[in-house]
Amino acid sequence: MATEIRRSVCPYDCPDACGLLAEVQDGRAVRVSGDPEHPFTRGTLCPKMLHYEKTVHSPLRLTTPLVRTGAKGKGEFRPAPWDEAVAMIADRWRDIIANHGGESILPYSYAGTMGLVHRNCGHAFFHRLGASRLDRTICAPAKEEGWKAIMGDTPAPHPDEVAESDLVILWGINAAATNIHFLHGVREAKRRGAKVWLIDTYETPTAAAADRVILPRPGSDGALALGMMHVIAREGLVDGEFTAERVQGFAELADKVLPGYAPERVSALTGIHPAVIEELAVLYGRAKAPFIRLGSGLSRYGNGAMTVRTICALPALTGAYGKLGGGLLASTSTGPAFVTTEVTRPDFMARPTRLVNMNRLGHALTELDDPPVKSLYVYHSNPAAVTPDQNAILRGLARDDLFTVVHERFMTDTARWADVVLPACSSLETGDVYRSYGTYCIQRAWPAVPAVGESRSNWDTFALLAAAMGFDEPYFRRTEGEMIEHLISIPTPMREGIDLDRFREGKAVELPLPPDAPRTFRTPSGKVEILNPLDPEPLPRHLPTHEERGEHPLMLMTAPTPYALNASFYEQDELRQKQGGMRLLVNPVEAAARGLADCEPVTAFNERGEVTFILAVTDRVPPGVAVAEGVWWTVHAPGDRTVNALTSQRLTDRGNGSTFYDTRIDIRGKA
């Protein structure tokens, strides 16, 4: 049978945004590989995507709409035609709107697909419906706030610049899992003689790429950065010319803040030996072009934005921000490449409706009553698994008076609670436009295979719902292809000069950033603003986490695994097996103190919930810390809850973000 190669894009929420080649036979993808013409992918994929065809054509794919027949959450459904399912939803919504108003309907979505059209088209529909709006802050808004407070709208350096660096710090990033193609540049830097340091809370697989690993106490990295700056100032390693001309407020920092962060005090805060703080600070201060790749984990604490802001001050002291191969990459801001409001259509809102924080879904479903949430529509997200405070969410989803619709590829923990389930397409079945938050690539994808079963894309599903609700805006009558073309047809300064033919053909193109862009500071003063006069806290300092004085002894790291992406990929047996079960990693000291053994089922608990894990005893985790990698589906868990039954709905200091890592637990045996 003839095999055709079709280009596509990895749709997952990953900074790499890889180019894919799909081998298609008879309307089925039989193999996928990395696109050798994609400048960042360079022909290789991560372990998760090596067998994407097994996800696309999984026997577990939902293929028809389903209507609940049993009790809520029992997972008993009957298949139904699309017409019936859509009519049922429209009828219920008309009734709910008449009785409680549009704001009693809550959409819930995040990043099952990163495609600009399918990710964002629901906004237009729900704006037109007059529904509550969702504040989509589950990922890393505090990281963005931290960067902005000091760097404004300055673009991040190109990720490949890391190859020019002589000191690379992988700070709070498990790049071997979450940013695998970035390690290409890191290896290149190493080949040219660079040293690589990893700063995490436990020894992740990324340690293999590092010369040195240090493990500060969770949530204490801001103090570590201040300690480094203290030593850099004391040792005369500050770039005087750079701080005088291109930095605002170094003198104030040096006078008012740094004296309080001598290595001994920082050691008490971070658990890092004073000599190691000195060593890293001097190495950093003497490096020609130190490059920091900053992850998001350390921003998911009650002090997350301030921690990021403090770390972002470090490259200002030594002038690293002015040097090729130096500076700091938190994430690339490719947002302005497309006019996304053409998809989200805020103008469809008659008035600004209420904003509900997605991290507080548990609260929204159980306590909000002005008006109460009477219907929840979930699409490309799995809140029963990924959202903090699982028990509160499950209490909400169990409400008999809550009408829940879930548009999904699989029978997820969330879909199980639905009244109506709609089958969703995978990315190979749809076209879209993709941008990246870890590179400057953009790419247009064309459908590679026909829709599996009766599944429909987000775009087509909202078109059906719009028709059923009687919305007659031309927007809702466009096809997917017309919407994509419309988005591409509107020029933006960021896309000026790209090879449009190549882009339309479906090949990755890079946004042509001026080479000096990361070194031209887009802040009100035009300088790096260590002192930000517009901020209520004008200078960085160390803030406590929510759990600084919490009652339980272990900080829980809800970390990524290389073999899944949030709660995605659990449909692939082999990937699940590579994780070796739903494990909780602890130091031998912690296991011994509780009389617990490796491989034994244990209960992790705190004031919010109890979760059964399989214990993994390992030196890779320091005492005082426990690590749960991956966000498992309950059907594959050793108990009836997964990791987010332990995490809280509290928010970050800025940006209203999630605080997954700011969690304390204890552990006991099951016996």
Ligand SMILES: Nc1nc2c(c(=O)[nH]1)N[C@H]1C(S)=C(S)[C@@H](COP(=O)(O)OP(=O)(O)OC[C@H]3O[C@@H](n4cnc5c(=O)[nH]c(N)nc54)[C@H](O)[C@@H]3O)O[C@H]1N2
């Ligand atoms: N394989 C895989 N890839 C993924 C994901 C996944 O789940 N799995 N998730 C995707 C998503 S949604 C995102 S947002 C991105 C990024 O996802 P993130 O969750 O931001 O992952 P990383 O940036 O790699 O950083 C997490 C690391 O921060 C560490 N950490 C936690 N607290 C602290 C602290 O206080 N200090 C320090 N120094 N380190 C700390 C954790 O131990 C972990 O190793 O990755 C994406 N890619």
Ligand SMILES: Nc1nc2c(c(=O)[nH]1)N[C@H]1C(S)=C(S)[C@@H](COP(=O)(O)OP(=O)(O)OC[C@H]3O[C@@H](n4cnc5c(=O)[nH]c(N)nc54)[C@H](O)[C@@H]3O)O[C@H]1N2
């Ligand atoms: N404990 C813990 N919890 C976490 C994290 C963590 O590291 N630890 N990470 C957090 C972070 S950073 C994030 S960003 C969130 C991510 O939260 P989510 O974005 O909800 O992540 P996923 O688990 O990937 O769920 C996406 C779902 O969308 C479905 N899907 C895929 N494509 C489509 C489509 O085209 N249409 C429709 N309708 N459905 C589709 C998939 O089948 C999948 O079930 O999770 C957060 N939760």
Ligand code: SF4
């Ligand atoms: S998940 Fe990330 S690394 Fe893996 S193929 Fe997709 S974009 Fe590339």
Ligand SMILES: [Mo]
């Ligand atoms: Mo995320």
